[in-house]
Amino acid sequence: MIYDKLIFRVMGDRALLVELGDKISPAINKKVRELFVSLDHQEIAGVIDLVPSYRSLLVIYNPLQISRSELENQIAKTQKGMDPARIPSPKTVEIPVVYGDDYGPDLEWVAAYHKIAPQEVIRLHTQHTYQVYMIGFTSGFPYLGEVPEALSTPRRETPRTHVPKGSVAIAQKQTGIYPVQSPGGWHIIGWTPVTLFDPQAEPPSLLEMGDQVRFHAITAEEMANWQP
Amino acid sequence: MAAIESIEILSPGLQTTVQDLGRFGFGRYGVAPSGALDSFALRIGNLLVDNPENQACLETTLLGLRIKALTDVLIAVTGADLQPHVDKRPLEMWCSHILNKGEILSFSGPSSGCRSYIALGGGIDIPPVLGSKSTSLPSGFGGFQGRALEAGTILFSDSPQAKPVASHRKFEPKWIPTYPGKWVVRVIWGPQDDDFTEEGRQTFLKSSYKVSSESDRTGIRLDGPLIQRKGDIPESIISEGLISGSIQVPGDGKPIIILGETVSGGYRKIATIISADLPLLGQIRPGDEINFKSISVNEAIQALRKMESRIKRFKERLS
Numbered sequence: 001m002i003y004d005k006l007i008f009r010v011m012g013d014r015a016l017l018v019e020l021g022d023k024i025s026p027a028i029n030k031k032v033r034e035l036f037v038s039l040d041h042q043e044i045a046g047v048i049d050l051v052p053s054y055r056s057l058l059v060i061y062n063p064l065q066i067s068r069s070e071l072e073n074q075i076a077k078t079q080k081g082m083d084p085a086r087i088p089s090p091k092t093v094e095i096p097v098v099y100g101d102d103y104g105p106d107l108e109w110v111a112a113y114h115k116i117a118p119q120e121v122i123r124l125h126t127q128h129t130y131q132v133y134m135i136g137f138t139s140g141f142p143y144l145g146e147v148p149e150a151l152s153t154p155r156r157e158t159p160r161t162h163v164p165k166g167s168v169a170i171a172q173k174q175t176g177i178y179p180v181q182s183p184g185g186w187h188i189i190g191w192t193p194v195t196l197f198d199p200q201a202e203p204p205s206l207l208e209m210g211d212q213v214r215f216h217a218i219t220a221e222e223m224a225n226w227q228p
Numbered sequence: 229m230a231a232i233e234s235i236e237i238l239s240p241g242l243q244t245t246v247q248d249l250g251r252f253g254f255g256r257y258g259v260a261p262s263g264a265l266d267s268f269a270l271r272i273g274n275l276l277v278d279n280p281e282n283q284a285c286l287e288t289t290l291l292g293l294r295i296k297a298l299t300d301v302l303i304a305v306t307g308a309d310l311q312p313h314v315d316k317r318p319l320e321m322w323c324s325h326i327l328n329k330g331e332i333l334s335f336s337g338p339s340s341g342c343r344s345y346i347a348l349g350g351g352i353d354i355p356p357v358l359g360s361k362s363t364s365l366p367s368g369f370g371g372f373q374g375r376a377l378e379a380g381t382i383l384f385s386d387s388p389q390a391k392p393v394a395s396h397r398k399f400e401p402k403w404i405p406t407y408p409g410k411w412v413v414r415v416i417w418g419p420q421d422d423d424f425t426e427e428g429r430q431t432f433l434k435s436s437y438k439v440s441s442e443s444d445r446t447g448i449r450l451d452g453p454l455i456q457r458k459g460d461i462p463e464s465i466i467s468e469g470l471i472s473g474s475i476q477v478p479g480d481g482k483p484i485i486i487l488g489e490t491v492s493g494g495y496r497k498i499a500t501i502i503s504a505d506l507p508l509l510g511q512i513r514p515g516d517e518i519n520f521k522s523i524s525v526n527e528a529i530q531a532l533r534k535m536e537s538r539i540k541r542f543k544e545r546l547s
Contacts (some may be wrong), residue, residue, distance in 0.1 A: 010417075010500075010525065011419050011470070011471060011474065012471065012501065012503070012528070013416060013502050013525050013529055014503050015469075015500070017468065036256070048253070049253055051256060053467055053468045053469055053492060054466045054468070055466055056468045056469070057469075058255070058468065058469025060469075060471060063503070063529050063532065064529070134492065135258040136258045136467060136491055137492065138367050139257065139259045139367035139369075140257060140258050140259075143467065180366075180367045180368055182366060182367075197258075199259075199357045199369040203257060204257050204358060205257035205259075209256060
């Protein structure tokens with residue numbers, strides 16, 4: 001449910017968690033994005049960083065520059081005064097993926113878990129448009145939702161210590177892409193040549209919260225010839 | 229001004245990275261702050277060598293490192309006492325010195341605290357990435373080529389030639405922090421303290437927690453009495469933003485203090501460490517004991533004011 005009124009939660013002396021709803025839903029996430037974009041434009045003095053997520057927005061601030069009550073007032077005022085129609089639309093991004101084999105070492109396992117063919121996993125994964133609910137975990141890692149019920153897969157029992165950069169993976173009802181090599185407990189079903197995170201680029205992350213993502217399958221040969 | 233060779237890393241020790249006060253404003257892209265874990269020691273070190281407070285320094289862990297001066301460099305060592313020496317002579321900490329060309333700064337091991345900061349006059353000439361020179365080890369960027377320093381690395385500096393005025397500057401002795409090994413860390417409840425039983429909250433406040441050897445720059449893992457959450461709620465929550473000093477309690481009931489290498493998490497957070505005590509987190513070692521003390525937001529802000537006013541008074545004395 002979308003809350004009628006923002007819920008403010010104290011996170012220590014320098015952060016305020018603003019909750020807009022109580023579950024994972026595209027509508028609640030859209031509200032988070034609207035408030036995030038509006039506050040970002042507002043540039044309230046003393047605000048250091050904004051971290052939007054599924055159902056909440058974390059506002060990190062300097063408490064010697066702005067008090068919590070003043071910040072709450074400004075956030076509530078911003079939300080009341082904003083016009084959702086004027087918030088720029090999120091972008092849609094196509095991500096090419098080589099599925100299976102060495103590129104997606106868990107594809108067979110995921111298929112066997114659901115008692116379907118690997119081709120069916122690929123078909124289900126590519127037929128849906130996903131929403132970027134948040135970027136977190138590592139730099140540029142998009143949490144994409146939601147995969148069809150028929151693909152919802154529990155995390156690996158033993159996380160890998162090294163998941164290669166570019167791995168496309170599934171855990172529960174989420175899918176994501178590892179932008180840098182990191183540990184990880186999701187099932188790797190494919191690999192993309194697309195660069196998700198480049199600290200020298202502006203912005204550094206290809207995807208932003210709210211963006212829409214579609215995957216399409218390419219062959220290893222097509223991948224070799226792929227140009228950004 | 230052209231940058232010149234300032235120091236050479238002869239041995240990096242356990243882990244030495246380039247850090248400044250961190251990277252802010254990119255949380256929306258999953259980019260964590262990184263930065264010096266003991267920001268107080270870094271700021272004072274910089275002021276001692278006449279740098280801006282936010283200049284990059286070397287952060288070295290437990291064993292320290294060995295560096296050789298390639299020119300006369302103004303340096304100051306702050307933070308943990310890892311017993312710094314220049315050649316065979318002990319080096320006074322929280323004080324600026326000229327490290328003459330060819331001299332070697334080394335450390336003989338931890339006496340108190342966990343991380344030392346070596347501030348270099350003129351700073352470290354590396355390009356800032358996303359507004360900061362801090363090293364992000366998990367994402368592999370920033371600092372020196374996105375990684376910990378290795379033997380043979382040469383660092384450059386804009387103006388390592390010591391300004392005589394800044395040599396033998398000392399920090400106020402009564403304000404030099406001590407790192408006792410038994411810590412009382414002040415917290416503010418929340419944001420999810422209501423998800424724990426009253427007994428669980430009391431366990432958290434009344435127990436001593438032992439710092440696990442699994443701890444690193446991403447977090448301090450604690451062993452001790454398990455913190456009980458209410459029976460009817462699941463172990464994880466929908467992932468949300470968090471900050472350095474957030475105390476997560478995963479399903480196993482053992483608290484983890486989050487440090488500045490992540491922007492989000494999916495476990496319940498019983499409490500948050502106050503800003504004024506954050507620098508201490510950088511000095512907590514595996515095997516240390518921690519007790520938590522709950523205070524109000526107003527008390528936390530007063531503590532922060534007190535810390536900032538000391539730094540301000542020290543700066544005024546220098547000018």
